[in-house]
Each structure stands twice: as structure tokens, then as C-alpha cells.
Amino acid sequence: MAVKATPSGAAPPGRSAPPLVVVAVGLGFGLLVLLVRLHLEPVMSVDRGVARELNEVVSPRSYLVNALNGITRLGGRPIMLWLVGVAAVLLLVRRRLRLAVYLLASVAGGLLLDPSVKSLVGRLRPVVEVPVAAASGNSFPSGHALGSMVVYGAVLLVFLPAVRHRKLFISAIGLIVFAIGVTRIALGVHYLTDVLAGWLLGALWLSVTAYAFRVWRREAGRPVAPLDEGLEPEAAEAINRVPDSSRPIPHRWVTATEILTGWVFTFGILYVVGYLLKNHTEGTWLGRFDDGVVRWLQTFRAPTLDDVSWVWSKAGDTHAMLAISLVFCPIALAVWRQWRPVVFVALAMVGELTLFLCTAAAIQRDRPPVAQLDGPMSTSSFPSGIAATMCIWAAIAVLIMGRVRSRWRWVAVVLAVVMPAGVALSRMYRGMHHPTDLFGAAILTALWVGLLWWVLRPNVRAAPAEVRR
Known part of the structure; x- marks a missing residue:
């Protein structure tokens, strides 16, 4: 049986995405949904205990509440929609339509996943002794955790080719996403499992969209590079902020x-x-x-x-x-x-x-x-x-x-x-x-x-x- 040729430099379909990682993330999210839906006491006990202990630490300290609220805003829709909008305009100005479509489609999918899964699971938000923040809607999964994973993750994949210090950039994005999730637990508006589920579902959706983008590239006859080089490595020069490294202001x-x-x-x-x-x-x-x-x-x-x-x-x-x-x-x-x-x-x-x-x-x-x-x-x-x-x-x-x-x-x-x-x-x-x-x-x-x-x-x-x- 003849094997279909692939474009020069293109990765075979079986190696275009890490399937084991995607399967593991999907299974992890599915397991969390099952545990929450079954109301298993060990899981519920851990969730309530973490919420209670963090509330005891945070509630008496107004400066800590203010700091947590400041960090959690990074995962709110106003800031994330601004970030996506500016990034999409930048990509369109630089004539990178594929990357702009990928970014907008990934974020739109994340926005639809959040209320859909919340309505299916129907979990109520935590009740703590001293409330320091309020949030509407159901609790599982955390919309801030899901949204930040999708938005910041998509921005990372799009702009990674133009970044010099990639490890530092990846670490910074990871720290932001992690900090946003932690603030949702510390402020008493989500359980630990809500945030974990948000991260897992966001990572799963990013994996799916990244795989789809790479298939799109392969069908267009373009090589598929490892994800640690970004979605479109050849776009590095086009999406670089300022190619001229000279000082903006002399003297x-x-x-x-x-x-x-x-x-x-x-x-x-x-x-x-x-x-x-x-x-x-x-x-x-x-x-x-x-x-x-x-x-x-x-x-x-x-x-x-x-x-x-x-x-x-x-x-x-x-x-x-x-x-x-x-x-x-x-x-x-x-x-x-x-x-x-x-x-x-x-x-x-x-x-x-x-x-x-x-x-x-x-x-x-x-x-x-x-x-x-x-x-x-x-x-x-x-x-x-x-x-x-x-x-x-x-x-x-x-x-x-x-x-x-x-x-x-x-x-x-x-x-x-x-x-x-x-x-x-x-x-x-x-x-x-x-x-x-x-x-x-x-x-x-x-x-x-x-x-x-x-x-x-x-x-x-x-x-x-x-x-x-």
C-alpha cells in the first residue's frame, strides 16, 4: 500500500501533536467532573478545608485582599478581551490572517465552554465564614482559570517565535495563569477542584486548537515545527514588536x-x-x-x-x-x-x-x-x-x-x-x-x-x- 507523501519538512500526522498528553489532560478533566458530580466526601472535604483555611488567612488582612483582587483582574474579561483585541489587530496589521483567526477562534471557544460546562455540572460556589469577594453563576469550572489558560496560552503560542528569551516568557505566562487560579481559591469564590478543572479544560482546548492549526498548515504545504517554537516560526520577523533594536530616544x-x-x-x-x-x-x-x-x-x-x-x-x-x-x-x-x-x-x-x-x-x-x-x-x-x-x-x-x-x-x-x-x-x-x-x-x-x-x-x-x- 502506497504511503502518501508529506511536504518537505512536515511532520507526519501521528507526530504533529503529543497525543498522550492530550489524552491525559482530557482524562484528568473527565475524572474531576465525575468526582464533583458524585459528591465524593474525600474530595468535598479537601475542597471545603482549603477554602476555609485560606479564608482564615486572607479575610483579616485587607492589604492581602486588595493584592489578590488586583491579580485576579488579570483573568477578568475586560483585560483579557483587551489583550486579545490588541493582539488580533497587530496580527492583521502585519498580515498574519491565519494567526489572527486562530487566536480569535481559540478565545471564542473558551468563552463558550465556560458557561456550557458550568450549566451541565451545576455546582454552587463555596460558602466561607468571612466573604471577601463575590461572583455570580455556578462554580465548576473556574472561568478565570479556564479563560486565562486559553487567552494567555494562545498569545504565548502565537508570539513565541518573536521572543528572544523563550524560557523566561513561558515561565512568566505560566506564573500569571497559576497566580490567577490561586486568587480565585484564596478569595473564596472557587473550590480547588474548580480551578484545577479550569486549567485542564483550558489546556485541552488549547491542544485541540493548536492541533487543528498545525493540520491547517500541513494541508497548505508548510512545515510543522515543534510547539516550543510557536505555531508559525516564520512569522517571527513580521510579529516582532520593533525590529530596530536601537534606542528609541538618543541622549x-x-x-x-x-x-x-x-x-x-x-x-x-x-x-x-x-x-x-x-x-x-x-x-x-x-x-x-x-x-x-x-x-x-x-x-x-x-x-x-x-x-x-x-x-x-x-x-x-x-x-x-x-x-x-x-x-x-x-x-x-x-x-x-x-x-x-x-x-x-x-x-x-x-x-x-x-x-x-x-x-x-x-x-x-x-x-x-x-x-x-x-x-x-x-x-x-x-x-x-x-x-x-x-x-x-x-x-x-x-x-x-x-x-x-x-x-x-x-x-x-x-x-x-x-x-x-x-x-x-x-x-x-x-x-x-x-x-x-x-x-x-x-x-x-x-x-x-x-x-x-x-x-x-x-x-x-x-x-x-x-x-x-
Whole structure:
């Protein structure tokens, strides 16, 4: 009987995946399901004992609870969906459609497996003496353990070829997945067997999807490499973050000194302006204008405008700005393959935050003397926090205008004007700021973003050694 030839370098089908490992993982998961469904007392006793002892250790220590909650968020859907979304966009930008499809399909399958198995097993969550966390739905298997194994495991298999220190990368991913699972037990929202089942089911699903991807490659006539080289070793150069290993910013100490000096001067100007507004405008035309504009806006208050202003205000808060940064920076890195734009945006946000906090603490200006829709606020009114909105959109506009030639680049300029304007108007409407507080935010943005543009030259495309000095 003739043997079908395989493409050069391709592994035979029987050796394209470690079947014994897959079978062992599957049997382990099946055994856990059986033990939990049968309510065997030895297993139940161990589960309850571990939950009780960890609760006794964790519940009296608030700092430990906070640390565990911070770690467990790494396995929550918001962070993992952000990670998968950014990774998928990066792969599509680099024209690695197969890897993007694999990543999305693996994660989608994991999302479907979690509620399906939970409903089939129907296990209730642990009951501990001092609850420190809450979770909805059934307990078996742990969704955080399953999701983190699938998401971080899929990211590992996709990006492993581009990693220099592979053992360190694999160890870091394994530590993250392990830590997430442990936090679910320590917080009292899952039993030990729930987490073990989540890990096993996640590993089983990853094995199945990895095998399917390797079969896909073999049918396309491509060699199948060992899994410790990643799913697609030849993609290393394409998915590498920044192939140029040179420093993103030349003369770093000189640059840091310039930026620090500029920060001090910017803070000094903001302090002088804020001090004058707080102590020398009461009873003047400027003071009357400040209060008059806010009072005039109160006359338009209505339920619909209250809701619209709330949405606009939230669009400029810290969480929104952080989300925009976490989406824009990885995409910019994928498209332009330079660290300079990312450093520019990161420093814009860090500098804005520190300038805002220091100036607000030094000035302590009262809020407008009107009813505030968001309740009394004890923080300083000057400068307005919309400086964060101004800085992020201004920084994005600077980069896009300098690097994109399409006429659609003007959309970035429009957003840099419309978004801060909407946030500013909504916050005055809600009684949070005077017009001059917004003027302070504009000063902060203009000085700080302008300084960073001058020092960093974020749109320079030449090699670092050729940059202005």
C-alpha cells in the first residue's frame, strides 16, 4: 500500500501533536467532573478545608485582599478581551490572517465552554465564614482559570517565535495563569477542584486548537515545527514588536533633563495662574464671568441634558483616557514599528497626571457655587481634569498628522477639538468647573505636549543617531 507523501519538512500526522498528553489532560478533566458530580466526601472535604483555611488567612488582612483582587483582574474579561483585541489587530496589521483567526477562534471557544460546562455540572460556589469577594453563576469550572489558560496560552503560542528569551516568557505566562487560579481559591469564590478543572479544560482546548492549526498548515504545504517554537516560526520577523533594536530616544539623560526642567516651568506657570485666579478675581469682572457662565448653564438643566452631560463627562475621565492609551499605543507600535510614538503618548499622560495632581494640591480652589450633579467634591477645581482628554487627543493628532498622508488624518484634529470641548461643556453644566479652570487645563496641555513634541520629535523617522542634537 502506497504511503502518501508529506511536504518537505512536515511532520507526519501521528507526530504533529503529543497525543498522550492530550489524552491525559482530557482524562484528568473527565475524572474531576465525575468526582464533583458524585459528591465524593474525600474530595468535598479537601475542597471545603482549603477554602476555609485560606479564608482564615486572607479575610483579616485587607492589604492581602486588595493584592489578590488586583491579580485576579488579570483573568477578568475586560483585560483579557483587551489583550486579545490588541493582539488580533497587530496580527492583521502585519498580515498574519491565519494567526489572527486562530487566536480569535481559540478565545471564542473558551468563552463558550465556560458557561456550557458550568450549566451541565451545576455546582454552587463555596460558602466561607468571612466573604471577601463575590461572583455570580455556578462554580465548576473556574472561568478565570479556564479563560486565562486559553487567552494567555494562545498569545504565548502565537508570539513565541518573536521572543528572544523563550524560557523566561513561558515561565512568566505560566506564573500569571497559576497566580490567577490561586486568587480565585484564596478569595473564596472557587473550590480547588474548580480551578484545577479550569486549567485542564483550558489546556485541552488549547491542544485541540493548536492541533487543528498545525493540520491547517500541513494541508497548505508548510512545515510543522515543534510547539516550543510557536505555531508559525516564520512569522517571527513580521510579529516582532520593533525590529530596530536601537534606542528609541538618543541622549536619554540630556532628554530627561530637558523634560524635567520643562515640567518644573510648566508647574510654575500653572501655580502662578491658579494662585491669581483663586486669590485675586473675587469681585472683579473675571470672577463674575467665571460664576456667571456656570450659573447660566444651570438654567438649561433637564433630564435629557443631564444624561448626555454625564456620558460626555465620563468620556473624559481617567478610565476612558487609560483605555484610549492602551488601545492606541499597541496599534501605533504595530503599524509604525517604532517606540518613539509610544514614549511620546506615555510621557504625555504621565506628565499630565503629575502636573494636575501637584497643581490641584497646591492651589485648592473651591468648586463653583452652584448645585453639582455629581455631588459635593472636595478636590480642587483648578486645573480642570479635562487636561487628560486634551493631552491624549492632542498627542494622537500630532502623531497622525505627522505620519499619515491620507486626508482622513484630519479626523484626528477634529477629535482633538470636539472631544475636549464636549467634556468641558458637560463639566461646567454639571457644576464641576469654572471657565478659567478649563483655561488652566488648556495651558497645561499646550505647554506640556508642546515641550514633548520639541524634545522627543515623535514623528522623526530617521535613525536615532540622526535626530536633532
